[in-house]
Amino acid sequence: MKKREKTIITYCVIYLLWHTTTAFSAGAPFRQLQEDTPLIKVINPLTKDENFIIQTNETLIGTKFNATVWIYNVEDLFAYQVRLNINDTWLNITSAWLPKGDPNWVFDGKMTVGLNPRYYDNDNDGLRESVLIGDSLLKGAETFSGSGLLGIVEFKIVNTPTVNESVNLTIELSDTIILNSSLAIMPHTLVNGNYKYTRIPLPSAWLEANPSNIQFSCNKLAVGKRFNVTIFLKNLNPLWYLINASFFLKFNPHLINLSDYTKEPAWNHVNLAFENGGISVSLKNPTQNLYGNFSLITLTFLIKYQANHPVTNETTLEIVNASLFGYFQKISLGPSISSKIIIEGLLPKPxxxxxxxxxxxxxxxxxxxxxxxxxxxxxxxxxxxxxxxxxxxxxxxxxxxxxxxxxxxxxxxxxxxxxxxxxxxxxxxxxxxxxxxxxxxxxxxxxxxxxxxxxxxxxxxxxxxxxxxxxxxxxxxxxxxxxxxxxxxxxxxxxxxxxxxxLKTSTISLTANATSVKIGTYINLSGAITPGISNVNVTIFYRKQNEEWAVLTTIKTNSTGYYTYAWKVTQAGIFQIKASWLGDADHEGAESNIITFIVEQESLSMTLTYIFGALILLIIISITMYYIVKKKRFLKHPKR
Ligand SMILES: [Ca+2]
Structure with missing residues (x-):
């Protein structure tokens, strides 16, 4: 196609779009709902539906929000125009644009004419109540089939109802034209947007840590164990349009530590910062309008310390400084519900x-x-x-x-x-x-x-x-x-x-100087340790026949390993003796041979000797007495 020819066709389309508006809008055959025809719809990007509902007790004058216009089930789309109309008593159209660079745009990545939006302030009050947006492909470009975004319009709230009142408006589509590659007008269906502003407060939501109670008992090793706590947002009304949430989770960092976390898939952006005594959590930009009861984040903690039984430590996982924002206003929150972590002291270990x-x-x-x-x-x-x-x-x-x-x-x-x-x-x-x-x-x-x-x-x-x-x-x-x-x-x-x-082996000998001794006399015992070991204890044991061994004495060896002992025997009978030593650092101890000897009572001859001696003495005394008596008589009767 020659450049000149292409240019002419393009201008034709623009002309069609921008100068036949009135003619087509009068016809209105496209408003009839027809199945299988393309659908053009005003969509709230927050809720993905056609409703723009604001409920608040605040006056949000000056607040801006966007509406998108979508087309569904179109085939062979070559050019389009869409007019959006609002009541400028309440809203002002501050801006509108083709969503260039957005992959949802019907003509994304294609060469287009690139028309600027046209704004209308027909009553000249400085507030724009209507906008016309549209674009066209260049002739020969591949047309669009399917569902996609046509344009984005920004509104500003310029007036709000009084307390306990509501305002209902239609965000109206009109003068819509869609052309196929033959530049033929395609029939289609429209769905307007609904704007409703109500001046009553929304119910409060609250944050809740779950489970509320986690206990580690005294018979379980807690240090190194992990546990999960999920932070829920509860009772969140969908009209808050939650866009970010931040809170601080306070706990005793000597007892537990954050080890990991699991982000909920709805959040595009999660940031955790460790601070003294806790963690600050920040969540931003959910992919959808979140409401009801849902989890914000799941935190995994590690137990750092467990006392000894019976001491019990506990820490509260306390949610403080919670701050949640919706698209239009700060979300009002009720008191947060904390978790309590109880760590019983560990029992004494076996x-x-x-x-x-x-x-x-x-x-x-x-x-x-x-x-x-x-x-x-x-x-x-x-x-x-x-x-x-x-x-x-x-x-x-x-x-x-x-x-x-x-x-x-x-x-x-x-x-x-x-x-x-x-x-x-x-x-x-x-x-x-x-x-x-x-x-x-x-x-x-x-x-x-x-x-x-x-x-x-x-x-x-x-x-x-x-x-x-x-x-x-x-x-x-x-x-x-x-x-x-x-x-x-x-x-x-x-x-x-x-x-x-x-050890080295050793021997110990024992000899006695007699095999028979008389009671009351000494028996000389002696022996030696071989090899000669000086100054070690030798224990001599004795026993009377049929009795237990008993220690007689403990004596030391002399410088060459000899020992001697004189035992005064005081009891008659047959005796046995032996000697032993326990060994030293290098030698095994040893026990001697056993020696048997007899201790005799005093003999009969000895006894007779005493008796004989006594008799002789008696005789001597008798003879002496005789002579003493005889001499006395002689002295009384001299010269007889
Ligand atoms: Ca106006």
Missing amino acids: WLEVSPSNIYIRSAPPSSMGQNFTVNIVIKNLDALWKLKSITLTLTFNQTLLRILSIAEGTFLPSFNPTTFGHVISDGEITINQSFTNYPTQYPSGEGIIATIVFQIIYQGPPLQTDRSNITITKVNLRDIDKDIIPVDTNKILHGIYQIKS
Whole structure:
């Protein structure tokens, strides 16, 4: 097509549009509702319908709002014009434009004539009561089919009704023309807009945090747990036309922290700012008119702190400084409803112990090889409120030194309810599992044995070598009836340590100077430790026949390892004695041979000697007396 020809056609269309208005408007055949014909409709962009309803107790003079004009179900649209008429007592048409750049525009992205709107103030009062908008494609351009935007008109409120009154107006379409690519006029249907302004206040809305109460009990580890709180807007009248909402959510940041949030899809713009003592939330530009009860945002919190039982902490999630705006006015709000977060202090934590925790074996090799020792795995400080259901624990040990001979279930948990018990032994590791078969009727509390393990010593090093194996509780997993983890006081877990020190051997000798002594006399005992070890204790034991061993004395060795002791025997009978020493850091102790000896009563000959001696004395005394008597007589009767 030649440029000149194209220009002529274009001018024809413009002429048609802009100079035949009166002729077509008089005809009005397009107002008849016909199905399948294109529909031209005034649309409120806030509500997506033809109603422009303002309800407020305020005087919104000067407030501007937009109306859009749409066409639906058109085919082969080449050019259009639309006139919009209002009552300029109440509204003024301040602006109108073709929505260039808007993908909804029927001629978006196409070359058009680009006509400017025409405004009408027929009564010359300075307020425009009518506007004509339209445009045309250039000849040969691809025409539009479907539904799209024709134009946008801006109104300003210039008058409002008095209190408790309403104003109803029609935003009227007239003089509408739509042409197809043959420049033929297409029949169509019109739907006017309705404007209603009512001077009574709208009911208040309110913000509400949900759930209203969240509680973490003393038998649940709360730190690290997350919970959600949704902030709802309730009772929002659709005539508010909500466009933004902001509020501050106050809480104790020592107890909880915001970790995440979920934005509602209706909001184009969400902004969260962390401030001291809370979060400020700002929402803008919903994609639709929101009303009724709906959620604004869902916040995910993380628990930072939990006190110890019985202290309980709580924080309110308090909605303060809420400010919501509708398209025409600030939204009136009733009192906000807060959430309360209660965090009960955590119960005292249980822990596990290897008992005995210190296994120290000293012996000369290879005497400990093949020997056994037993350790118990004990749970301590268990509060019934934990509602323990199962225990899984793992122990590690040095499998070159030790091996497991047996693992037996402890009596603690079975004393409360029936249990299952199992264990798995792999390389240097035992995993034990014990749990109640059903929900317990009585929860275990206190302390007791979970398992009894018998270890066998399978290696002993050469003398003076020490070998060690930790018996370490590497994993503990206590679960409650909800299968939640029961925390364990890891600082108090007591691991086991096994040590074996290989010693040098020693011997101890014992000799006595007699096999038979008389009561009241001494028997000399002596001996020596080999190798000679000075200044160590030797204990001498004795027993009378068929009686228990008793300690006779403890004495020290001299510088060469000898010892001596003189025992004064005070009791008659057959005695046995032995000596032993406990060993020292490097030597195994030893026990001597047993010596038997007799302690005799005083002998019969001795007794006779005494009697004989007494007789002789008596005789001497008798003879002496005789001579004394005889001499006295001689002195009385001299010279007889
Ligand atoms: Ca006017």
